[in-house]
Amino acid sequence: MTTDLRPPKVLMTKIGLDGHDRGGRVVATYLRDAGMEVVFTGPWKSIPEVIATAQEEDVDVIGISSLASDHLLVPKLMAALRENGLDHVGVVVGGIVPDRDERDLLAVGVARVFHPGASLDEIVPFVDRLAKNVRQRRQGL
Amino acid sequence: MSKTVSANSDRAEWQREFDAQTEGQRPRTNRSGIPIKPLYGPEDWTSDRHEADLGLPGQGPMTRGIYASMYRGRPWSQRQLVGLGTAFDYNDRQRRMAGAGASALSLCPCNSVYRGYDMDEVDPLLLGTCGVVINTAEQMSTALDGIALERISIGLNDPTPFTLFAFVLAHAKKTGTPWDQISGTSNQSDYLSHFVANHMFLRLSLEGSRRVLVDHIDWCAKHAPKWNALSVVGQHMQQAGATPAQAMGFTLASGIQYAEDCRARGLDLAAVLPRFTFFFDISISVFEEIAKFRAGRRLWAKIVRERLGINDPRAARFKFHAQTSGVDLTRQQPLNNIVRVAVQAMAGVLGGLQSMHTDAYDEVLSSPVEEAARIAVATQNILREEAHLDEVVDPLGGSYYVEALTNQMEAEIEKTLAQVDRAGGMFEAVKGGLVQRLCGESALAWQAEVESGRQKVVGVNGWQIDEPPDVRKPQERPDPATIDRYLKEFAAFKAARAPATIAKALDELSRAAEDDRINLFGKVVEAAMIGCTHGEITGRLRRDLGFGNPLVMA
Numbered sequence: 108m109t110t111d112l113r114p115p116k117v118l119m120t121k122i123g124l125d126g127h128d129r130g131g132r133v134v135a136t137y138l139r140d141a142g143m144e145v146v147f148t149g150p151w152k153s154i155p156e157v158i159a160t161a162q163e164e165d166v167d168v169i170g171i172s173s174l175a176s177d178h179l180l181v182p183k184l185m186a187a188l189r190e191n192g193l194d195h196v197g198v199v200v201g202g203i204v205p206d207r208d209e210r211d212l213l214a215v216g217v218a219r220v221f222h223p224g225a226s227l228d229e230i231v232p233f234v235d236r237l238a239k240n241v242r243q244r245r246q247g248l
Numbered sequence: 249m250s251k252t253v254s255a256n257s258d259r260a261e262w263q264r265e266f267d268a269q270t271e272g273q274r275p276r277t278n279r280s281g282i283p284i285k286p287l288y289g290p291e292d293w294t295s296d297r298h299e300a301d302l303g304l305p306g307q308g309p310m311t312r313g314i315y316a317s318m319y320r321g322r323p324w325s326q327r328q329l330v331g332l333g334t335a336f337d338y339n340d341r342q343r344r345m346a347g348a349g350a351s352a353l354s355l356c357p358c359n360s361v362y363r364g365y366d367m368d369e370v371d372p373l374l375l376g377t378c379g380v381v382i383n384t385a386e387q388m389s390t391a392l393d394g395i396a397l398e399r400i401s402i403g404l405n406d407p408t409p410f411t412l413f414a415f416v417l418a419h420a421k422k423t424g425t426p427w428d429q430i431s432g433t434s435n436q437s438d439y440l441s442h443f444v445a446n447h448m449f450l451r452l453s454l455e456g457s458r459r460v461l462v463d464h465i466d467w468c469a470k471h472a473p474k475w476n477a478l479s480v481v482g483q484h485m486q487q488a489g490a491t492p493a494q495a496m497g498f499t500l501a502s503g504i505q506y507a508e509d510c511r512a513r514g515l516d517l518a519a520v521l522p523r524f525t526f527f528f529d530i531s532i533s534v535f536e537e538i539a540k541f542r543a544g545r546r547l548w549a550k551i552v553r554e555r556l557g558i559n560d561p562r563a564a565r566f567k568f569h570a571q572t573s574g575v576d577l578t579r580q581q582p583l584n585n586i587v588r589v590a591v592q593a594m595a596g597v598l599g600g601l602q603s604m605h606t607d608a609y610d611e612v613l614s615s616p617v618e619e620a621a622r623i624a625v626a627t628q629n630i631l632r633e634e635a636h637l638d639e640v641v642d643p644l645g646g647s648y649y650v651e652a653l654t655n656q657m658e659a660e661i662e663k664t665l666a667q668v669d670r671a672g673g674m675f676e677a678v679k680g681g682l683v684q685r686l687c688g689e690s691a692l693a694w695q696a697e698v699e700s701g702r703q704k705v706v707g708v709n710g711w712q713i714d715e716p717p718d719v720r721k722p723q724e725r726p727d728p729a730t731i732d733r734y735l736k737e738f739a740a741f742k743a744a745r746a747p748a749t750i751a752k753a754l755d756e757l758s759r760a761a762e763d764d765r766i767n768l769f770g771k772v773v774e775a776a777m778i779g780c781t782h783g784e785i786t787g788r789l790r791r792d793l794g795f796g797n798p799l800v801m802a
Contacts, residue, residue: 123359123371123374124359124360124362124363124370124374124448125359125378125448126446126447126448126449126450126798127445127446127447127448127487127488128445128447128488129445129487129488129489129691132688132691133691133692133695136692137695147800148800149447149797149798149800150447150448150798151363175359175377175378175448176359176374176377176378176615177374179373179374179377180371180373180374183371203612203613203614205613205614206613206717222579223577223578223579223612224578224579224580224705224707224708226699226709227695227699228699
């Protein structure tokens with residue numbers, strides 16, 4: 108079996124109603140600078156739209172930026188990923204997420220929640236490792 | 249023999265001692281990129297520039313403030329954003345906030361409202377989590393029940409086509425308050441800022457928004473003359489990354505754009521300019537913010553006089569609301585945010601603002617809990633009543649540093665203005681993405697400062713401690729049963745209306761959208777009074793005037 112040499116591929120998006128995009132833009136820039144391929148969408152994507160983009164672009168990781176309670180929809184996204192055979196995709200959430208909600212998100216399979224003040228030194232290697240693990244697991248199948 | 253102590257200053261001696269004491273230190277600059285010297289003196293500013301640079305408050309260059317008496321005549325308004333849950337929840341909490349000292353009312357709607365939808369058009373999970381859900385004139389009456397409209401000024405977060413204001417007008421009609429007695433501000437009327445940042449408020453296309461805004465300004469001048477029809481927003485752009493100088497430059501450029509749009513439609517600028525207001529972010533960069541506000545005030549007066557050709561001091565008054573910056577707040581050691589907010593608020597007051605929202609310390613964790621909201625109000629009361637920051641007009645005026653920095657910030661702001669002018673004005677600069685690009689670049693530059701540790705943030709990249717998880721009692725989410733009941737009431741309200749009347753009012757909107765001799769906002773008010781919902785009105789205009797997706801840039 109050949110090793111997949113493509114760079115890790117990340118979909119950076121926003122679901123729900125909010126439109127604040129500073130955080131997502133900064134993180135996307137750093138991921139690109141670290142050699143990853145980033146698909147960056149505008150805000151307000153519906154869950155079916157996120158699923159379709161993840162399928163078409165064959166991404167390893169989905170990053171959800173949530174600054175105003177849209178993270179409450181993430182459990183629905185996780186369920187939709189499973190229903191569409193995309194369980195392998197890693198999901199990371201960044202933004203304003205209260206602690207009690209973080210526990211709920213981790214319980215439904217979100218790999219990590221990054222809060223305000225998280226360092227890019229922490230985020231970038233985490234996403235890189237997550238994407239590589241996703242690749243290995245898929246190749247192992 | 250001991251060295252004699254000379255009464256004369258010795259500059260060379262000072263420099264030598266300074267250099268010895270600060271060896272190896274890097275040069276300092278503020279967030280706007282202006283080099284900061286360690287000491288300012290008469291070589292930077294002298295009082296013979298008093299008349300040209302400062303003058304008196306309410307006169308001439310306006311640097312020192314827009315009113316002769318400033319806070320002695322009228323303290324700044326405490327305008328706290330309030331909004332969560334249903335119209336009933338809002339009314340309840342608003343009455344308690346008024347008891348805690350808030351002197352003006354502010355309404356922050358749910359994100360579903362911001363996005364132009366009715367409550368039955370979005371995922372119910374999101375309803376009321378970030379603001380109050382108000383979709384009809386009837387619900388506005390519930391929210392404002394018991395509040396004397398003619399005695400309180402209202403800040404409505406209400407983008408084009410201004411349905412919430414239309415609901416307030418409908419409520420006033422019903423309760424017998426004449427429209428010319430209603431005072432307050434259409435916050436979030438600056439659609440250009442929404443296009444750059446904070447896209448959440450975006451409802452119509454750029455061109456469609458332009459049309460509705462000018463109609464709104466025109467309508468208010470005729471029917472609700474105490475209402476500030478426009479609030480030009482620098483806050484979104486600074487939150488999105490713009491430096492303080494850039495944010496002020498973009499805001500002034502937007503003010504010019506809106507004034508020119510009004511003039512192009514034949515409106516009398518001398519009549520509408522006094523109802524232009526502004527809204528800014530206050531970061532923790534204290535002196536930079538004070539200088540930003542002083543320079544902005546001076547520049548706007550100059551723009552009104554020289555560029556717009558209006559020689560009326562009322563038109564030149566740079567009335568502004570400001571909000572302490574959430575970007576400076578940290579999730580780590582959140583109680584530290586109380587101190588940050590107090591320092592930011594102090595900068596805003598020393599900068600001469602007219603009204604202020606102080607952030608609650610927990611806004612970086614979730615929507616504020618009530619205790620946190622109360623501390624935010626108390627912070628303003630303490631600054632006014634205990635620290636007496638209201639006593640002296642522009643107390644830092646004449647400081648070598650503050651005056652020199654005000655002049656330097658002014659020059660920096662003018663650079664941004666020139667950039668926008670070269671792009672063809674703010675409308676074109678936003679349409680083409682220039683402003684979005686500049687904000688993004690500045691956001692990255694700031695992030696690099698924090699990542700490298702050159703900018704220290706207590707608890708984030710320095711002085712970290714092991715913290716237990718968040719122990720606050722979290723803000724309760726709206727009870728699903730309450731939301732469910734609210735949805736059912738809404739459905740019943742809609743079903744009880746005469747469909748033909750509603751259809752006719754919406755068709756009137758379409759007719760106005762096609763014919764720019766008809767005032768579109770006047771039709772929004774009529775539709776609101778007849779019982780059309782927020783989503784119906786906004787949806788119809790989105791269909792007829794188009795929806796503008798933001799430029800996607802990363």
